Amino acid sequence: MDRTAAEQALHTAESASSKVLAQGRWHPKALLALGVLEAAILLTGGLASVGMLLMPGGLAPLFVFIIYSATRPVVGRRQRARYAILGASVGLVIAIAVPLGQVSFAGNPAWWVPAALFSGIPFALAAWLETGGRR
DSSP states (O other): HHHHHHHHHHHHHHHHHHHHHHHTTTTTHHHHHHHHHHEEEEEEEEHOGGGGHHHHHHHHHHHHHHHHHHHHHHHHHHOHHHHHHHHHHHHHHHHHHHHHHHHHTTTHHHHHHHHHHHHHHHHHHHHHHHHTTTT
């Protein structure tokens, strides 16, 4: 390989690297936005007592996240395992909070505010782990 071919290969690699890094910068922000959306849906749905629509509505941000992360051809190291744990924990919080809250704590902020916060924590944790992995 001569010098010009090596410089061209290096330039191509740097260009690809900058594109990949630029596309990944929004990912932690999107995780935080999904966490806030999850908490807002759970809080407003629980306080407004929307009934059976709360469970699928509360799971919508989680499904969007799972579908997006499953369709990526390349993911970071340990990301698939991390996101599986994230999805399971959010699903567990919603599976416990929504039915129990609708039966025993309908419209009670003492139940729905902590439930909303707990549903957003896994997304915030994943966003924090994403930003920590790039340092």
